[in-house]
Amino acid sequence: MLIRTGPxxxxxxxxxxxxxxxxxxxxxLLGIHLIVxxxxxxxxLLSYRQVLAYYQIPFxxxxxxxxxxxxxxxxxxxxxxxxxxxNPSKRVLSIVDVAxxxxxxxxxxxxxxxxxxxYQLGRL
Amino acid sequence: MHNTPQSNKWPLWxxxxxxxxxxxxxxxxxxxxxxxxxxxxMHLIVLSKLAMGPEAYDSFIALAxxxxxxxxxxxxxxxxxxxxxxxxxxxxxxxxxxxRYQKPIFIGLxxxxxxxxxxxxxxxxxxx
Numbered sequence: 001m002l003i004r005t006g007p008x009x010x011x012x013x014x015x016x017x018x019x020x021x022x023x024x025x026x027x028x029l030l031g032i033h034l035i036v037x038x039x040x041x042x043x044x045l046l047s048y049r050q051v052l053a054y055y056q057i058p059f060x061x062x063x064x065x066x067x068x069x070x071x072x073x074x075x076x077x078x079x080x081x082x083x084x085x086x087n088p089s090k091r092v093l094s095i096v097d098v099a100x101x102x103x104x105x106x107x108x109x110x111x112x113x114x115x116x117x118x119y120q121l122g123r124l
Numbered sequence: 125m126h127n128t129p130q131s132n133k134w135p136l137w138x139x140x141x142x143x144x145x146x147x148x149x150x151x152x153x154x155x156x157x158x159x160x161x162x163x164x165x166m167h168l169i170v171l172s173k174l175a176m177g178p179e180a181y182d183s184f185i186a187l188a189x190x191x192x193x194x195x196x197x198x199x200x201x202x203x204x205x206x207x208x209x210x211x212x213x214x215x216x217x218x219x220x221x222x223x224r225y226q227k228p229i230f231i232g233l234x235x236x237x238x239x240x241x242x243x244x245x246x247x248x249x250x251x252x
Contacts, residue, residue, distance in 0.1 A: 020218065023211050030204060047185060048178040068168075075161045082154055086134075111168055117175045 010084055010093065015077055022074035029067040052122035061119045068111040076104045149210060149230050156207035163200050194248060202241045209233040 036046075036054065046054060055061055083096050143151075173181040187193060213230055217223050 020215050023208075023215065027208050027212070030208070034201070034204075048174070048181040051174060051181070071164060075157070075164055078157050079161055082157065085154075107165065107168055114168075114171060114175060121174075 011081060015080075019074055019077040019081070022070045022077075025070050026067075026074055029063065029070065032063075033067065052118060055115070055119045056122045061115050064115050065112050068115075069108055072104045072108055076100045145227055145230060149213075152206060153210050153214070156203040156210075159203045160200070160207060163203075189252075191252060194252070198241075198245055198248065201244050202237075205237045205240050205244075206234070209237050 055064075080096065080100055083093075088096060170184065173184045188197075210230070210233065213226065213233055217226055217229075222229055
């Protein structure tokens with residue numbers, strides 16, 4: 001039997017809603033990402049020069065950073081949902097929350113730095 | 125109805141017997157979610173090759189074109205398509221739409237997923 005789903009216990013509405021909204025944005029952005037990186041180019045992968053040229057299209061660096069934030073937000077709220085399946089104690093959940101936010105923040109900062117570096121390398 | 129697995133009965137999570145379609149849809153969502161999250165982190169770490177220059181990145185791309193890596197990549201694409209389409213079902217039913225028709229919706233979306241995975245696979249492997 002398939003049942004109606006919604007926010008889990010200890011997952012507030014806005015966290016759940018953010019996960020759902022981010023998921024829909026990812027479908028759109030991942031579609032562009034997969035088409036550019038796997039369908040347009042013969043062989044399916046961009047070379048170094050092609051990546052640098054791709055990032056010179058004005059809106060692409062902004063879109064990629066936006067994609068990065070959205071995808072980490074969705075996936076790490078999702079990981080939290082999976083951990084909630086294990087019924088963690090309040091203390092463990094607090095530690096998990098801090099760990100997930102920290103790791104996601106580090107990846108987003110690192111990814112943004114990488115986008116800036118690639119953009120600047122393409123301008124040389 | 126309570127739809128959260130019981131943590132104190134975790135060995136039963138791996139018991140494939142007597143499962144209904146909703147349970148398989150849930151398992152599929154969880155497995156693809158974990159796989160995609162691991163891939164996402166690895167993908168971003170590997171892309172640091174871009175900052176190391178053309179030799180580092182292009183040698184990685186040459187490795188990524190090996191059949192074994194492409195098979196792995198097909199699992200990621202399949203996971204993304206299944207997770208995305210299953211996620212659409214979860215979202216629309218969460219807002220109260222099509223709750224009574226979840227089973228045909230799930231079957232229909234998985235058929236679409238199968239077709240999309242086949243097309244991606246055909247495109248990628250035909251260029252090897």
